[in-house]
Amino acid sequence: MNNTRQSSGKRHNMRSIDRLSALPDDVICHILSFLETKSSVATSILSRRWRFLWAHVPDLDFGNECRCLGTSFPDIITRVLFLHKVQSINTLCISDTYDCNKHELETWISTAVSRNVKNLEIHLGYKHKLPECLFTCKTLVYLRLNADVGIQIMGLVYLPCLKKLHLYDVQLDGDETLPHLLSGCPMLEEFIIENLMDYDMVRVNISSPTIKRLTVNFVDFSYFEIPGYRGHENRLEINAPSLEYLQLRICLSDFVSAQMLTSLIEADIRLMKNYGVEQEQDYYHVLNFLDSLCNVKCLKLSCAKVVEKGLKNWTEPFQQVPRCLLSHLRIITIDQFGFAEQEFNMVKYILRNAKVVKRMEIYFKHRPMIGLKAKFETLKRILLFERGSETYKLVFY
Amino acid sequence: MVTTDEKGPLTAKKKSVIIRSCDGDEFLVSESAAVLSTSLKKILEEKEDRLIHLSDIDNKTLAMVIAYLSTHADDGLSDDLKRSFDQEFVSGKEFDVLKYLVLATDTLQVTCLCYTVAKKMADIMKNKLVEWVRREFDIQNDYTPEAEAEIRRLDAWAWDDRQLEDD
Known part of the structure; x- marks a missing residue:
């Protein structure tokens, strides 16, 4: 690259004349790396020096703004990758691949892998198969896949540097795909799997000695009222001894089991209710699971969906009080509080049994519509509840 | 000490x-x-x-x-x-x-x-115009009109809307 850094005492004196032409190429490329690839390529019109500066920018972001009438989107990506001069691609982000063919996708991913890509984000479209080289990429640190289609991983998985893996809307072919994928990620720290799709039962088996942050959000069917549809049955098993943060969106009737969550200190649990499941004993697994969160210090609970969908009564559990409630919980957040009687009962139960709680936060449902008076009444009522902890702060949002 | x-x-x-x-x-x-x-x-x-x-x-x-x-x-x-x-x-x-x-x-x-x-x-x-960027970066446009037209033709997709569009 042509480095045009100039000596600078001079620059100061000539400040009004000299200006940014003094910026070296690598600094300009750094600035361009924050632009979408389309805007970065557009700078080639500025002058001859800028003609191919964009080709040295290590970040490539092909968003939908790259789509235009004249040139096809896949042709644009292929051309840019062909002209691109960087040996180590930092980020490759391809927003949507619905109009590219199998060979194009394979070529781009293989090119990125051979150029030591670190961060890869791809929204997969119709009928795409991921090339095998992606799953043995030695440089990949972050991988995000959005896919409306099944992901099949036949061959070896070995991603020695991968720290973050995000899967959205994917379908995994076969129950063994996920364990197979995770077993090849010895450095994985963060795993997000959201809206996993399947036809009847969704099984998620997460086993990793290194994961610290985990999000599992099952599809929330409460937005769709499908006659006769009883919802998915989800089955979640977690074995992650290093886990520190967990976010879950699960149905009360789902099967969930977790082992050794001893490092877990923060949990965000959103409960949903499945249609057609009424019997109390169906909730056994989830309640048991909540009990296994033994060392959690911050707990966020969101039960509004359950209340809305007709859980009539909230009775205090017969079992003994969960361990975390008694001895570890410092911050409790109740999300989407909707003033229902069963919600007050739950808050009452928590406050009586939380022996070391320092702060309780309540986020109201339909927040802008809640008047001061309703908040005040709620506050008065909650403050009268028996409390297990001597001093705690109650905060409303 | x-x-x-x-x-x-x-x-x-x-x-x-x-x-x-x-x-x-x-x-x-x-x-x-x-x-x-x-x-x-x-x-x-x-x-x-x-x-x-x-x-x-x-x-x-x-x-x-x-x-x-x-x-x-x-x-x-x-x-x-x-x-x-x-x-x-x-x-x-x-x-x-x-x-x-x-x-x-x-x-x-x-x-x-x-x-x-x-x-x-x-x-x-x-979303700034080409002339704005040239002025702020103090860039002299050293393309011939033909060369500039050729670049615009080759990567037309990069200028098909407001971004870095000429005024």
């Missing part, structure tokens, strides 16, 4: 360095702030005396960089406060000022500030 003190690990943090700008003015900076710049850290490791002359950074820019370094060296401030300081720091600054800052932070290897400034510059550049 001074000599023994200087080698003690506890007093090491409180030591100061003097940084001189290309205008000749001198700034007194704590060593803990100075070493947040990778280049200054290297210089301090290599030389004995505590005076560093930066021949390519002017007063105004140096003062800003030092304010940033001192804030980030303050152990009393939370990371959240430091982050909001960073946002404040670049907001409202003219493009011209940011150019000197990005160059100074690149030279001094203050990675975090360099990132924030470069990102801010990119944000400002977004």
Whole structure:
């Protein structure tokens, strides 16, 4: 690259004349790396020096703004990758691949892998198969896949540097795909799997000695009222001894089991209710699971969906009080509080049994519509509840 | 007594360095702030005396960089406060000022500030007209009209809307 850094005492004196032409190429490329690839390529019109500066920018972001009438989107990506001069691609982000063919996708991913890509984000479209080289990429640190289609991983998985893996809307072919994928990620720290799709039962088996942050959000069917549809049955098993943060969106009737969550200190649990499941004993697994969160210090609970969908009564559990409630919980957040009687009962139960709680936060449902008076009444009522902890702060949002 | 003190690990943090700008003015900076710049850290490791002359950074820019370094060296401030300081720091600054800052932070290897400034510059550049960018970057258009037309033809997709469109 042509480095045009100039000596600078001079620059100061000539400040009004000299200006940014003094910026070296690598600094300009750094600035361009924050632009979408389309805007970065557009700078080639500025002058001859800028003609191919964009080709040295290590970040490539092909968003939908790259789509235009004249040139096809896949042709644009292929051309840019062909002209691109960087040996180590930092980020490759391809927003949507619905109009590219199998060979194009394979070529781009293989090119990125051979150029030591670190961060890869791809929204997969119709009928795409991921090339095998992606799953043995030695440089990949972050991988995000959005896919409306099944992901099949036949061959070896070995991603020695991968720290973050995000899967959205994917379908995994076969129950063994996920364990197979995770077993090849010895450095994985963060795993997000959201809206996993399947036809009847969704099984998620997460086993990793290194994961610290985990999000599992099952599809929330409460937005769709499908006659006769009883919802998915989800089955979640977690074995992650290093886990520190967990976010879950699960149905009360789902099967969930977790082992050794001893490092877990923060949990965000959103409960949903499945249609057609009424019997109390169906909730056994989830309640048991909540009990296994033994060392959690911050707990966020969101039960509004359950209340809305007709859980009539909230009775205090017969079992003994969960361990975390008694001895570890410092911050409790109740999300989407909707003033229902069963919600007050739950808050009452928590406050009586939380022996070391320092702060309780309540986020109201339909927040802008809640008047001061309703908040005040709620506050008065909650403050009268028996409390297990001597001093705690109650905060409303 | 001074000599023994200087080698003690506890007093090491409180030591100061003097940084001189290309205008000749001198700034007194704590060593803990100075070493947040990778280049200054290297210089301090290599030389004995505590005076560093930066021949390519002017007063105004140096003062800003030092304010940033001192804030980030303050152990009393939370990371959240430091982050909001960073946002404040670049907001409202003219493009011209940011150019000197990005160059100074690149030279001094203050990675975090360099990132924030470069990102801010990119944000400002977004959706700007070609002539604006040429003016702010002081770029002489040395294309022939034919060459420019050819580039526009080859990568027509890059100019098909408002972005970097000619006025």
